[in-house]
Amino acid sequence: MAALTRISAVCHRGVRPLLFRSSLLIRPVAAQKDQDSPYLISAKIHATPSDYAASGSKAASLHWTGERVLSAVLLGMMPVAYCYPGPAIDYSLAAALTLHGHWGLGQVLTDYVHGDSKVKMAKAGLFVLSTVTFAGLCYFNYHDVGICKAVALLWSKQLD
Amino acid sequence: MALLLRTVARQGLYSSRSQFGLVYRHAAPMGTTAKEEMSKFWAKNTRLNRPVSPHISIYRWSIPMMMSIIHRGTGVGLSGGISAFAVAALVLPENYPHYLDLIHSMSYGPHFLAFSKIALAFPMVYHTFNGIRHLIWDVGKGFKVPEVNRSGYVVIALTVLTSVALAAM
Numbered sequence: 001m002a003a004l005t006r007i008s009a010v011c012h013r014g015v016r017p018l019l020f021r022s023s024l025l026i027r028p029v030a031a032q033k034d035q036d037s038p039y040l041i042s043a044k045i046h047a048t049p050s051d052y053a054a055s056g057s058k059a060a061s062l063h064w065t066g067e068r069v070l071s072a073v074l075l076g077m078m079p080v081a082y083c084y085p086g087p088a089i090d091y092s093l094a095a096a097l098t099l100h101g102h103w104g105l106g107q108v109l110t111d112y113v114h115g116d117s118k119v120k121m122a123k124a125g126l127f128v129l130s131t132v133t134f135a136g137l138c139y140f141n142y143h144d145v146g147i148c149k150a151v152a153l154l155w156s157k158q159l160d
Numbered sequence: 161m162a163l164l165l166r167t168v169a170r171q172g173l174y175s176s177r178s179q180f181g182l183v184y185r186h187a188a189p190m191g192t193t194a195k196e197e198m199s200k201f202w203a204k205n206t207r208l209n210r211p212v213s214p215h216i217s218i219y220r221w222s223i224p225m226m227m228s229i230i231h232r233g234t235g236v237g238l239s240g241g242i243s244a245f246a247v248a249a250l251v252l253p254e255n256y257p258h259y260l261d262l263i264h265s266m267s268y269g270p271h272f273l274a275f276s277k278i279a280l281a282f283p284m285v286y287h288t289f290n291g292i293r294h295l296i297w298d299v300g301k302g303f304k305v306p307e308v309n310r311s312g313y314v315v316i317a318l319t320v321l322t323s324v325a326l327a328a329m
Binding site: 068071072075078097098101104105108114115116129132133134135136137139140143144145150153154155157 | 199202203206232235236238239242243245246247248249250255256257260264273277288291292294295298329
């Protein structure tokens with residue numbers, strides 16, 4: 001019921017473009033001759049109709065959401081790794097850490113690297129780095145003690 | 161309930177459509193994408209060798225500013241550390257316990273161990289707690305300036321306490 005009230009509030013407040021695919025910018029123009037026209041007389045507008053919107057994909061928005069979801073998942077993995085160490089969490093951590101780092105470094109690149117070719121090269125280098133990182137972590141999990149055990153061993157040296 | 165929702169939404173859609181219907185004839189589609197515009201802007205800047213106005217060298221540093229760049233710094237550092245560890249795992253001949261024993265067997269000063277544990281834990285703990293602060297912002301909460309400062313101080317305090325606590329473990 002609460003959701004219903006919210007939708008009607010949005011509708012009545014005239015935030016109608018939210019329900020529309022295209023973004024519309026309307027400049028109301030004072031009616032000169034058409035005093036009897038009750039409608040909003042608009043001047044030049046720019047519209048992005050949905051059939052034109054090649055750049056209208058939700059990719060960027062979904063990427064953003066994916067980044068946040070992954071961060072939350074990674075956060076949840078930490079107590080699990082502490083309480084239930086083992087191969088399952090080792091490989092999950094390897095995947096989540098690598099992807100989180102890959103996306104994070106991707107944002108850093110987007111902020112500081114400019115120019116088509118430079119961006120392409122940097123993104124390619126990052127891809128190689130992330131692949132090698134994931135490969136190395138999986139190798140470590142398989143052939144060596146694994147991430148959780150490694151942290152435990154590292155921390156085990158007691159203070160004298 | 162869902163039916164009600166749909167009818168209300170459809171009503172909103174229809175009322176706006178009739179208004180915009182007569183106006184669509186004047187619509188001019190955009191020629192370039194935002195991305196293209198941005199590239200053209202940067203290309204022009206570099207081509208004309210335009211000077212950049214001083215920003216971080218003159219703007220007064222604030223706690224939120226510093227915490228933000230430290231969040232990025234710790235993120236890059238931690239990521240680099242993980243990558244270095246992964247490459248080492250692939251390249252080095254011996255296994256992990258071997259190298260750990262090597263490090264443990266080296267002699268060091270009295271507080272070296274405590275210091276190194278804190279130094280290792282600090283970036284990770286800071287990035288985690290500030291990351292939670294970011295996630296809270298992402299759901300839309302805590303943007304007022306006093307709230308930003310307050311949450312910042314909480315993150316710093318928690319980081320210090322947790323790093324020390326972890327080092328003591």
